[in-house]
Amino acid sequence: MVDFQELRRRMVMRDIVGRGIRTASVLEAIGRVPREDFVPDELRKAAYDDMPLPIGDGQTISQPYIVALMIEAAHLGPDDTVLDIGTGSGYAAAVLAEIAHRVISVERIAGLAAAATKRLATAGYHNVTVIVGDGTAGAAQHAPFDAILAAAAGVEVPKAWVQQLVPGGRIVLPLSYPGGEQELIRITSHGDGETTRQSLGAVRFVPLV
Numbered sequence: 001m002v003d004f005q006e007l008r009r010r011m012v013m014r015d016i017v018g019r020g021i022r023t024a025s026v027l028e029a030i031g032r033v034p035r036e037d038f039v040p041d042e043l044r045k046a047a048y049d050d051m052p053l054p055i056g057d058g059q060t061i062s063q064p065y066i067v068a069l070m071i072e073a074a075h076l077g078p079d080d081t082v083l084d085i086g087t088g089s090g091y092a093a094a095v096l097a098e099i100a101h102r103v104i105s106v107e108r109i110a111g112l113a114a115a116a117t118k119r120l121a122t123a124g125y126h127n128v129t130v131i132v133g134d135g136t137a138g139a140a141q142h143a144p145f146d147a148i149l150a151a152a153a154g155v156e157v158p159k160a161w162v163q164q165l166v167p168g169g170r171i172v173l174p175l176s177y178p179g180g181e182q183e184l185i186r187i188t189s190h191g192d193g194e195t196t197r198q199s200l201g202a203v204r205f206v207p208l209v
């Protein structure tokens with residue numbers, strides 16, 4: 001029997017705390033979500049490896065450290081409503097659901113969305129709604145959002161996301177540059193369309209379609 005709880009505890013210390021993540025709510029959330037339940041059966045033993053893993057349809061579940069980095073940068077609170085772009089396996093949505101009040105997660109591939117919906121329900125996350133659709137349009141019917149996180153890299157920040165943020169809201173997303181490099185960015189809204197932008201470093205994500 002693999003002791004997943006022990007593997008998870010070690011992963012948090014080695015890969016998350018070890019790389020400088022200090023926000024208690026983020027460490028606790030990653031320490032609670034059973035990542036082994038969000039990967040294909042044959043990869044359960046690799047669930048706490050320090051890397052993204054394939055989840056089918058050419059997509060990946062993000063590396064745990066990257067999920068932690070993005071959520072820490074989003075400065076989430078317990079009353080926040082969060083938009084998660086690119087549900088994939090549902091893992092990041094589950095971590096968000098541990099911290100925030102409500103999570104809306106959008107996935108363009110219906111099969112992935114259906115599998116994630118099932119996993120999230122089985123794991124007991126009742127504050128997550130998975131929607132099938134194009135996340136670049138945001139989710140106007142559930143706006144405004146305190147934070148928007150994207151797990152796929154686009155070439156620009158979709159205008160709808162900025163419009164669907166509360167004043168003071170944050171977007172954390174990877175941007176792709178010509179030549180193939182990607183940078184993780186945090187956009188903070190100051191209301192009336194004004195935003196500021198900070199770099200969180202180089203990353204590697206699947207493309208936002």
Ligand code: SAH
Pocket residue numbers: 059060061062085086087088089090091092093106107108109112133134135136151152206207208209
């Ligand atoms: N957060 C996920 C990571 C999934 S990878 C996890 O924890 O497992 C990124 C996902 O974004 C893929 O599933 C891909 O299908 C999805 N995606 C890409 N472009 C999209 C778009 N425009 N709208 C919604 N989902 C999109």
